[in-house]
Amino acid sequence: MRKIKELVIEKSLLSSALVTIAVTFGIISVLAIEAFRFFSEVSIFDFFTDTQWTPLFTDKHYGILPLLSGTLLTSFIAISVALPVGLTISIYLSEYAPRSFRKTIKPLLELLAAVPTVVYGFFALIVVTPFLQQFIPGLSGFNSLSAGIVMGIMIIPFVSSISEDALHAVPKDLKEASYGMGATKLQTAFKVVVPAASSGIIVSIILAISRAIGETMIVAIAAGQQPRLTLDPTVPVETITAFIVQVSLGDVQHGSIEYRTIFAAGITLFVFTFLLNTLSYRIRKKYQEKYE
Amino acid sequence: MEITMTKVKDKKSIDLDKVEQQSSTDGAKIAIKDVKVWYGDFMAIKGIDMNIKPNTVTAFIGPSGCGKSTFLRLFNRMNDYVDGFKMEGKIKLNGTNIYKKKVNVEELRKEVGMVFQKPNPFPKSIFENVAYGLKIQGIKDKKFINERVEKALKQADLWDEVKDNLKKSALALSGGQQQRLCIARTLAVEPSIILMDEPTSALDPISTAKIEDLIFELKEKYTIVIVTHNMQQASRISDYTAFFYLGELIEFDKTKTIFTNPEKQQTENYITGRFG
Numbered sequence: 001m002r003k004i005k006e007l008v009i010e011k012s013l014l015s016s017a018l019v020t021i022a023v024t025f026g027i028i029s030v031l032a033i034e035a036f037r038f039f040s041e042v043s044i045f046d047f048f049t050d051t052q053w054t055p056l057f058t059d060k061h062y063g064i065l066p067l068l069s070g071t072l073l074t075s076f077i078a079i080s081v082a083l084p085v086g087l088t089i090s091i092y093l094s095e096y097a098p099r100s101f102r103k104t105i106k107p108l109l110e111l112l113a114a115v116p117t118v119v120y121g122f123f124a125l126i127v128v129t130p131f132l133q134q135f136i137p138g139l140s141g142f143n144s145l146s147a148g149i150v151m152g153i154m155i156i157p158f159v160s161s162i163s164e165d166a167l168h169a170v171p172k173d174l175k176e177a178s179y180g181m182g183a184t185k186l187q188t189a190f191k192v193v194v195p196a197a198s199s200g201i202i203v204s205i206i207l208a209i210s211r212a213i214g215e216t217m218i219v220a221i222a223a224g225q226q227p228r229l230t231l232d233p234t235v236p237v238e239t240i241t242a243f244i245v246q247v248s249l250g251d252v253q254h255g256s257i258e259y260r261t262i263f264a265a266g267i268t269l270f271v272f273t274f275l276l277n278t279l280s281y282r283i284r285k286k287y288q289e290k291y292e
Numbered sequence: 293m294e295i296t297m298t299k300v301k302d303k304k305s306i307d308l309d310k311v312e313q314q315s316s317t318d319g320a321k322i323a324i325k326d327v328k329v330w331y332g333d334f335m336a337i338k339g340i341d342m343n344i345k346p347n348t349v350t351a352f353i354g355p356s357g358c359g360k361s362t363f364l365r366l367f368n369r370m371n372d373y374v375d376g377f378k379m380e381g382k383i384k385l386n387g388t389n390i391y392k393k394k395v396n397v398e399e400l401r402k403e404v405g406m407v408f409q410k411p412n413p414f415p416k417s418i419f420e421n422v423a424y425g426l427k428i429q430g431i432k433d434k435k436f437i438n439e440r441v442e443k444a445l446k447q448a449d450l451w452d453e454v455k456d457n458l459k460k461s462a463l464a465l466s467g468g469q470q471q472r473l474c475i476a477r478t479l480a481v482e483p484s485i486i487l488m489d490e491p492t493s494a495l496d497p498i499s500t501a502k503i504e505d506l507i508f509e510l511k512e513k514y515t516i517v518i519v520t521h522n523m524q525q526a527s528r529i530s531d532y533t534a535f536f537y538l539g540e541l542i543e544f545d546k547t548k549t550i551f552t553n554p555e556k557q558q559t560e561n562y563i564t565g566r567f568g
Contacts, residue, residue: 099375173412177474180368180406181425181481182398191428196415 031270034263041257047264053227053243055261056252062261064268066227070144070237071269074219075212077148077233078155082208085152086159087201093160094167095189106161113157121221124150129222142224142236151218158208166200166287167193199287203280210276214269216241240269320384321346321485321515322367327381329362329539331374336362338539339381344532346484349507349516351526351547354536355562360519363536364487367517368404369397385485402429405478409490411470413462413477418454421462421473425481440480448476449506468499475506486510488518492525504529523563527551535559 039047042062050063089109093102128146133139139146170193178188194201216239224236225246238246244262252258320343329337337359344350352360362371369390371377382389390400402425413421422441431437441458445451450472454465462473471491478486488507492500507516507529520526526533527547534544535558543550543559554560 171412173408173410174414176370176406176408177412177414177477178424178428179373180370180401180408181428181477182400182402183425183428184398187428191424192414 028270031263031267034260035267038257038260038264041260042264051229053238055258056247056250060257062264063229064240064265066229067238067240067243067265068268069229069231070219070223070227071213071239071241073231073233073237074144074148074151074223074239075209077145078151078212078215079205079209081149081152082155082159082212083205086156086204086208087163089156089160090163090167090201091189091194094164095185095193106164109160110157112154115154117154117215117217118221120150120154121147121218124218124222136234139234140224140236142222142226143234144219144223144237145233147219147221147223148233150222151212151215154215154218155208155211158211159204162204162207163197163201166197166204169200170196199283203284203287206276206280206283210273210280213276214241214273216245220245240265244269319346320344321386322517323382323384323387324366325382325384327363327366327379327383329359329366329371329380330376330378332376336539337366340541342534342541342544344515344517346515347511347513348531349511349518349529350532350534351530352517352519352534352536353521353523353526353562354542356521357538358536359539360534360536361489364489364517364519367485367487368401368406370406372397402481403483404485404487405481405483406487406489407471407474407478407491410494411467411474413465413470413473415461415463417459418462418465418473419458422477422480424477429481440482441476444476444480445473447479447510448472449502449509450476466499468495468502471495471499471503472506475503479510483514485515485517488516490519490521493521500525523551535562537562 047062047064049065050061051065052061052063053066054061093105097105124146125142128150129139129141129143132146136145174192174196175188178192183191219239220242223239223242225238225242226236227238227243228235230237243265247258247262322342322344324340324342324344327337327340328335340363352364354360365371366379366383367385367390371379379391383391385400385403388395414424416424419441422444423437426437426440442451442455445454450469453469454460454473462470465473471494475486475491492503495503504525507518510516511531518526518530530547532544533547533550535542535550535554535556537558543554543556545555549555550559551563554563
């Protein structure tokens with residue numbers, strides 16, 4: 001009797017694990033099948049070289065580049081905000097802050113990531129953009145700059161928290177060796193601790209980028225819905241995610257080519273985040289070996 | 293050279309040797325006066341006086357937790373970073389109290405180098421490890437740095453093993469080589485005192501023998517203070533030995549005396565392995 005109970009529990013645990021894997025594979029295969037159908041109508045060459053994305057217009061173009069540039073531009077702005085701020089915070093917390101302060105401030109910082117992104121989106125649209133317009137007269141109501149900055153604030157904890165863990169994991173011996181030769185705290189932090197924790201810091205940056213690329217709400221609200229191949233941060237753009245929202249909420253016919261653009265865009269996004277996550281996983285694995 | 297003894301706890305003998313004692317305090321490289329240390333409420337060092345002479349090797353022995361490492365780390369103010377650290381008393385280095393407010397701790401540590409228990413090279417190249425101390429001083433002269441690195445590696449008896457691949461990562465060296473690299477790194481800054489905190493406890497016997505030979509050579513130029521768990525090591529390499537127990541200095545004398553004819557029963561019990 002007891003054995004049967006054990007067996008039932010074991011199998012049910014196994015099946016819940018399998019369900020998760022099955023769902024993931026299901027999503028990927030739906031993405032792949034629909035994307036395959038899309039690419040049987042649109043050449044993959046056009047998809048990557050056409051500079052216009054107008055699937056919802058009469059004159060249809062299916063070039064992913066404008067969406068990709070929108071995504072990369074907002075993500076780039078976000079990481080330019082999050083990297084220096086996040087890294088400064090992590091170095092301060094790990095090397096300078098008293099332990100009690102560190103213990104209080106870290107969960108508070110992580111709250112930044114817990115704010116609903118729709119709140120961030122409206123914050124970007126209603127507060128940041130008007131504020132920036134005082135300094136940048138030509139700034140459009142929708143633009144990648146404020147969306148990027150706010151997204152950067154959102155991903156600060158990704159950088160600061162994971163980097164801080166990495167900095168904190170640097171053996172005390174190394175710091176003492178540096179102090180022992182007459183190095184100051186600052187010299188020790190930048191010449192010994194940061195290089196020793198570099199793989200962890202890189203992982204934090206990659207994860208933050210991955211999060212920024214996949215972010216939807218902020219860019220959909222604040223960056224606009226105009227696919228445009230540009231590096232100008234002051235004009236409206238559209239990211240891959242924002243386009244998917246636009247089409248999903250719109251009234252395109254199920255099974256039409258317009259409908260399938262979602263999957264083509266989606267799989268592009270998936271490939272990006274998948275590669276980034278794999279990369280960070282690899283780096284993290286290597287880094288763990290180094291310290292064990 | 294006549295060597296005078298410093299029996300700190302034994303007040304009678306100090307009185308008898310007063311004249312000699314005085315001169316030995318004047319000639320001391322490190323003069324420690326009534327030093328007490330607390331970590332929070334715990335009293336780790338309970339009032340120690342000691343004089344360490346230049347160009348000698350002084351060994352600190354005693355069971356774990358007796359305060360010998362804490363005491364050693366006072367000399368380059370390494371305990372400053374420990375939470376709840378509090379200290380009383382005076383430690384004079386070449387006549388200057390290193391715990392005075394005005395003392396520049398970074399400058400002090402250039403004078404008092406330290407080698408740690410576990411080899412702890414930086415995850416950088418061999419060359420960069422040795423050059424580190426010079427580079428943080430802002431020295432940019434490449435020729436000067438190259439010369440110093442070579443000299444330090446030679447002094448640490450590592451040059452012949454690594455001269456062809458100075459660019460290789462220091463982490464690729466063996467444990468014994470890493471520890472000699474750490475010694476070279478310390479020497480490159482040209483301190484006058486080297487503190488060693490159980491430098492061979494993580495090493496195999498052959499590497500240990502090499503480090504011990506090295507300590508013997510370095511004594512010519514440097515004052516060495518070494519914490520060790522290994523009593524044979526203390527008797528082999530040191531000129532003076534201090535025995536610590538529960539935060540007190542039980543006995544401090546010439547190594548030969550400590551190991552052949554110790555004054556205190558506790559010392560004898562410890563070195564003969566009856567406790568600790």
